Amino acid sequence: MMTKPKPILVLGGTGKTGRRVVSRLQQRGYEVRSASRKGPARFDWNDENTWEPVLDGVGAAYLVDSQFSDAATSLSSFSKLAATGGVERLVLLSHRDWVVSADEEKLPCERAVRESGAEWTLLKPAWFAQNFSEESFFRGQVADGEVVWPTGDGVEPFVDVEDIADVAAAALTEDGHGGQAYELSGPRLLSLGAVADEIARATGRDITYRAASPTDFAAYATERGLPEDFVAMLNMLFGWISEGRFAQLADGVQRALGREPRDFTDYVRTTAATGVWHG
Structure with missing residues (x-):
């Protein structure tokens, strides 16, 4: 039994x-x-x-x-x-x-x-793709039609949270994952300008990216109600994107699941169909 x-x-x-x-x-x-x-x-x-x-x-x-x-x-x-x-x-x-x-x-x-x-x-x-669509300050930016980040031309391999959940479920229930540190990323490096362009195409809306300075972003975010300590942390993280600290693709999804990670375009297309970015 x-x-x-x-x-x-x-x-x-x-x-x-x-x-x-x-x-x-x-x-x-x-x-x-x-x-x-x-x-x-x-x-x-x-x-x-x-x-x-x-x-x-x-x-x-x-x-x-x-x-x-x-x-x-x-x-x-x-x-x-x-x-x-x-x-x-x-x-x-x-x-x-x-x-x-x-x-x-x-x-x-x-x-x-x-x-x-x-x-x-x-x-x-890596940064969650879903940060642009679920319960976050960044979703509000997309809904407003302007993504304001102090990341310059820096790129990030945004990962779909669906992939993170798939890897977690496998590690919790299957053998062979013990002692593994899985770096998880999407399959492409994307600038914030490219992110705005992809969402604009999928929604048919005008959505732009404005590269702010850290000082300008702090003023912008504080005016919209974000706590100062959180804004300082965001500026630190955005600075890392700007300088390319994590501008590398990772193979954790492939190693854990034996398949390629979901592409950001697939995430955008699926999310746009829900209407979440139309305010």
Whole structure:
């Protein structure tokens, strides 16, 4: 008689990646525990009383960190608790290697998961294509007809979140992904001007890209209600695009799934059909 698979925990189960991971796991027939501050299973990084209940009985977990300054510390404690409690696989949504200074440890959240005692897989995606269409400041820019980023002529290999979810589901349910760090990108490098042009063609609207200076972008974003610390972080990230820090294609989708990643044009065409960019 076959043993019933243990439930799979998905932190951030209502987020961009999390809800897609939940959907794929359910399609595969797995019992899924979708956890978030307001989700079916309550989970809060700042409330350790919520940790053990969401981990109870699960066999694998999809992790997204808290994004706070103490994220690595919390993630280390949670990952070790998970491994001690019998969770066999941990899949962390991370990001490409951000190095702020030579003295700063690189991606401590990844280290926290690697040292948990469970089998681990790291997902290291490029900028999400869906940032232009789902619940974000950038979707509003597209709806307004002007994409304003201080990225100059810099390019980025935008990745479709559907691909991230496919890789996550595979890593959570299949053998062969343990110990892998998958760099995930789309198949092309695109400037923000090219992004605006693609969306304009698909929607039949006038959408332009304005290359702002970091100072001008800060004023523009602050006027539209973005907190100053968030604007400063965006300027840092946009600066990296401008200087070409991550202007390389990655092969993580190919290695994990044995297929090519989705093209940005496919994402734009599918999204335009929903009418989301028409305000």
